[in-house]
Amino acid sequence: MENRKQPISKDWWSKTLAGAVLGWTLALALAGLFAWFGPDGIAAPQKSQFVMWMIAPIWMLVFSFVYLFRSGARAVLWLAAANLLAYALLYLLPPMLSQP
Structure with missing residues (x-):
């Protein structure tokens, strides 16, 4: 019996694009959340x-x-959902902190 190697997944381009674009925007949102809600808040020196x-x-x-991820479409969907959640939190929570 001959061992055949599996071919490279056909959707690796979509996974790469999802990681590059949606991963970048997710990293920005998570960093923003840390900036607002991390130690000493947004005004911390050198933060x-x-x-x-x-x-x-x-x-x-x-x-x-x-x-x-099993497919590029799943990667896009999960990362898009994570982005929506992170940006919703980033948009909604900081104004709540500044209200008296």
Whole structure:
């Protein structure tokens, strides 16, 4: 019997695109949430530098795990849903903090 290698998945392009675009936007939203709700709030000194540097590791983590989805469509759907949730929280929660 001959061992045949599995061909590369046909939807790896869509997974890559989902990880690149939606992973990037998700990393931005998660960094924004940390900026608002992390230690000492949004006005913490030197926090902006840390938040800026945490975007790349979050993005690469999402980007690397995107290939575990069964299809590119699932990757797009799950990452789009995560983005919607993260941006909804980012949009809705900070104004609640500033109200008296």
